[in-house]
Amino acid sequence: MMIPTIPTPDELLDKGFSRGKKQADLMRTQKIPKHLKGKRIEERRVITSCQVIKDKLKSILDSVPDIEDLPPFYQDYIDITVGVDDMKQALGGLNWAYGILTQLEKEYGSKIRKNPSEKATTLQKQAYGRIASVVNKIKKDLDFLDFAKANLRNMPTIDFDATTIVIAGFPNVGKSTLLNQISGADPQIANYPFTTKGIQIGHVERHWKSIQIIDTPGLLDRPVLEMNDIELNAIVALEHLADAILFIFDASETCGFGLESQYNLLKQIEKIFDNIPVIYLFNKMDLIEDTSYVEQYVDELDNSIFISAIEGEGIDKINKVLDSVKKIERNEEEEY
Ligand SMILES: Nc1nc2c(ncn2[C@@H]2O[C@H](COP(=O)(O)OP(=O)(O)OP(=O)(O)O)[C@@H](O)[C@H]2O)c(=O)[nH]1
Ligand SMILES: [Mg+2]
Incomplete structure (x- = not known):
């Protein structure tokens, strides 16, 4: 099992927000009707941030196979090394955050589009606040997965056909x-x-x-x-x-x-x-x-x-x- 590097909440947010900013900056030089430009930029910023964070969460989730589908030997191994229930709980936390980020992406994308331009920046800030709060809520899950990564790194490779x-x-x-x-x-x-x-x-x-x-x-x-x-x-x-x-x-x-x-x-x-x-x-x-x-x-x-x-x-x-x-x-x- 190769679990990728597990970021801290701050690292995740930094990555998401800085990519969001980069995308937004790129749009400033584009030709967009003036009354729409502010909205488009903030919408892009929120969506990009959510997507970057979600991609990272997904790569972690995809790296861990469904524990129930593993041969019993590995289930026991994981249980004794890090605890199967704790592992499931941590993965569940990441899944939850993924779902909420998907909702926020949609909710704020549409809010920014529907509201007048002057409100775009306020809405973007509100969205960022909520994204940060979601990501901070999974701190213990990320910590646990970091611990699991370290402990499951050198798992024996058993050939079940041999x-x-x-x-x-x-x-x-x-x-x-x-x-x-x-x-x-x-x-x-x-x-x-x-x-x-x-x-x-x-x-x-x-x-x-x-x-x-x-x-x-x-x-x-x-x-x-x-x-x-x-x-x-x-x-x-x-x-x-x-x-x-x-x-x-x-x-x-x-x-x-x-x-x-x-x-x-x-x-x-x-x-x-x-x-x-x-x-x-x-x-x-x-x-x-x-x-x-x-x-x-x-x-x-x-x-x-x-x-x-x-x-x-x-x-x-x-x-x-x-x-x-x-x-x-x-x-x-x-x-x-
Ligand atoms: N003379 C002799 N010494 C042997 C033989 N096989 C192993 N030894 C020696 O016995 C000692 C222990 O060998 P290991 O292979 O480490 O034994 P082990 O059963 O793996 O030991 P643990 O891993 O500590 O349980 C070493 O000093 C070996 O060199 C043998 O056939 N003849
Ligand atoms: Mg030996």
């Missing part, structure tokens, strides 16, 4: 290292209001299939009982995106978490992402000589893959498994 793989695993197990290995070049790093860290999204094209891999540090890396409502919400959002979970174990335990607690985390995540296939990876195998300790966990799981993300070992195997991941068809209308 097959989506969500990475999970304790901190330091090698999630980022793996994401970089699989998706090559720089992943997209965006803000993520659900955690204190950003979201990372990598893209891979394989056999005409787009795969996006999402890492949400600080979210799927700790026990569910420790989560607050916002985090649980974020998990629901991920649940609606994920076609498979890539669960990473640090087999070396150098991340500071034993395999036992990593296994418990996996069980919790499997419970939440019920029905979504999980791919099990045992990372940092380069640090391990004797694998018997790891084997006892591997035995509990189907099809785990041993890898060394840092050395690029096992990446081929992951890619093969990713090829077989099917996109889950969801009927979002029903689920929400």
Whole structure:
């Protein structure tokens, strides 16, 4: 979402009034019957001012899509980042001002035309007063949109048509290292209001299939009982995106978490992402000589893959498994 620069009421009025004046000045050199000239100039001045302000409001309104039409992921994102209701209220304020300016434009245009020339300047001043009062009334809405612009600037770009793989695993197990290995070049790093860290999204094209891999540090890396409502919400959002979970174990335990607690985390995540296939990876195998300790966990799981993300070992195997991941068809209308 690219919201344009949000002006203050003063900036909006300055822009409108100065363009109005410019247009009026241009008319002074034109050949217009003397008894009409004053009226025409003031009428032009009022109409131009209204239109310039309305154009700016419209460009802001047009930049924000209808929130109800957005995928649920973005609705949640906007709600948690700036608040959907506040956003709607601010846009409603701008819409209101747009409507009133349209009325003033018509009302004063016709008043100036119908009244005697001597009254034109007085009417123009009256119109300006009312325009200023309308624009000043939406100050809080403009302020809010300026805040929303800043906060929604770095929203993640999710490809809803791609097959989506969500990475999970304790901190330091090698999630980022793996994401970089699989998706090559720089992943997209965006803000993520659900955690204190950003979201990372990598893209891979394989056999005409787009795969996006999402890492949400600080979210799927700790026990569910420790989560607050916002985090649980974020998990629901991920649940609606994920076609498979890539669960990473640090087999070396150098991340500071034993395999036992990593296994418990996996069980919790499997419970939440019920029905979504999980791919099990045992990372940092380069640090391990004797694998018997790891084997006892591997035995509990189907099809785990041993890898060394840092050395690029096992990446081929992951890619093969990713090829077989099917996109889950969801009927979002029903689920929400
Ligand atoms: N020896 C070895 N080290 C690895 C491997 N993969 C990752 N590391 C190291 O483990 C540390 C953590 O890796 P990251 O990729 O940052 O882990 P992460 O899971 O993204 O960590 P957070 O973002 O903090 O949750 C880094 O020092 C990596 O270099 C591996 O296969 N072998
Ligand atoms: Mg990381």
